[in-house]
Amino acid sequence: MARLAVVLFNLGGPDGPAAVQPFLVNLFSDPAIIRVPGPLRWLLARVIARRRAPIARENYARLGGGSPLLANTEAQARALETALADLGEVRVFVAMRYWHPFAAETARAVAAFAPDRVVLLPLYPQFSTTTTASSLADWARAARRAAIRAPTSSVCCYPLERGLVAAEAELVREGLAMARESGPSRVLFSAHGLPEKIVAAGDPYQWQVERTAAMVAERAGLGAGEWVVCYQSRVGPLAWIGPSTEDEIRRAGADGLGIVVVPIAFVSEHSETLVELDIEYRELADEAGVRTYVRVPTVGVRAAFVAGLADLVRDAAGRSPGWVPPEGRRLCPAAHGGCPIAVEVSP
Structure with a gap:
C-alpha cells in the first residue's frame, strides 16, 4: 500500500484554563450528548458549561491547568506509526471531538498528505x-x-480485541500483586456511565463493556465474585446505568476488602482517571474503610495494545470501504439497534 492515513479519534480536552468553558460548550452542544432540538440544546449547553466550568477548572488545575489527553494520544499515534511501518508510507493523525485538533483541522492535514x-x-x-x-x-x-476522496474504512469497535484484552489482563495481574500484601481485593472494572434512556434506545456500549470485562477477567484468572463492572462520572438528574463505582467502593469497604480499579473503557490517561479515579475515589475509599486502593494505568502504549491497534488497521485497510465490524461480523445482539453494522448476528 503506497500511502496510508490512519486517523485516531478521541474526545479531547482543554489545553488551558481559558479553554475549559468553550470545551464544555462544545461537549454539551453535541446532539449525541444532549438529545433535544438545536436551539434549546445550544442554550442548555451554555448554561451547563457556565455552571460546570469552575469545578472543571479546579480539576484541570490539579493536572497543571489542562488535559494531558492530546499528548497521550499523540504518543499512541507515534507508536502505531512505528508498528505499521512495513505497510509503506503510513502517517497516523489525531482528531479530537470537542477541542483541538478538531476534525476539520485534521481533515485538511490528511488531504494535504494525499493518501491512497x-x-x-x-x-x-x-x-x-x-x-x-x-x-x-x-x-x-x-x-x-x-475533499478527501481516498477509499475510507471505519473501525466500528473492538471490545474483544486480543491485544486490548491481553494488555488489560496484564494490568489486572500487576494491580492484584500490588494489593496482595494488604489482604484480599475485588477488581472494579470502571467505565464511563451513560443515561439509561440512551442504552434503552439501543446503544450497545454497556453490553460491550461487560463483554470486555468478562474476557479480561477470564484472561487474568479471576473467579466469580472477584470482580464487578461499574460506572463512573454520572452527571445531571437522569437515571444512569449502574452499579455506580462509588457504590461498589462502599460495598468493598463494608465487605472488608481492598479494591483494584481498572479503567476498562479508557485507553488514555485524562481527568476521569487522574482526578476522578486517582484522587476523588481514593478519598472515598479511605472514608469507606477500603483496605487498599490500587488504580491500574490505562493501556496507553503497552506493546500488546499497540499491536492490537495495528492488527485492526491492517484488517480495515484490506476490506471494502465503509464500517468494519469486529472479526468480520456484527458482534452485538440485534436488540442493540444503535450498532452501525446492519448484519445479523452469526450463530
Missing part, C-alpha cells in the same frame, strides 16, 4: 452513539469539506 487509503480508528474500544458515532459523523462532514 484512509482508516478511521476510534480510541473507544466499545461502540457508543455518544462517542464513536459522534466522532465519525463529525469526521464525515470534515472530510467532505476537505
